[in-house]
Amino acid sequence: MDGTSTADIINGDVFFEIIDPSELEYTYRIRPAKDFGAPFNESFHIKNVPLVPVHPKYGCKPPDNLDDIEGNVAFIERGECSFKRKSFIAEKAGARAVIISDIDHSTEEYFIEMIDDNTTEEVNIPAGYLMGKNGLMILRTLKKLNKEHAIINLPVNLTFTPVHEINQPPWLGW
Incomplete structure (x- = not known):
């Protein structure tokens, strides 16, 4: 190990896990929206x-x-x-949270900061950005399996999980 701790990796990000379908049973990292929406905190756990x-x-x-x-x-x-507009519309549709991913640029392995677009709309649910490569693999796998959705737990607390024990998707090559 290079001395990197799980806390260094987490650095304000949030993790969720897919528990079904089995082909996607990994832990995924999302970057919460910067200045809109509700936080992924102790009061939010699904x-x-x-x-x-x-x-x-x-x-x-x-x-x-x-x-x-x-x-x-x-x-x-x-x-x-905008990210905020997507989150606002999803909230109005009854969503409990939003995950946004850049499928068109799925080869890029970085996170995008989702910022407020300065509109007057209020977003009261959590929103996070998922790396495009993960988003693409999730959508591709759901389509291949002819499934309408995956089943997730959000957030997952990894604070005390050693880095090498985090079940990362194999396509990321971490």
């Missing part, structure tokens, strides 16, 4: 909740799959409107 891709995929208008989004976590692709 278990065995669907992560549902929104239709249309950019989430810039009310989703066609409204019934699937309500009470669950909305999975939205980056593009066409």
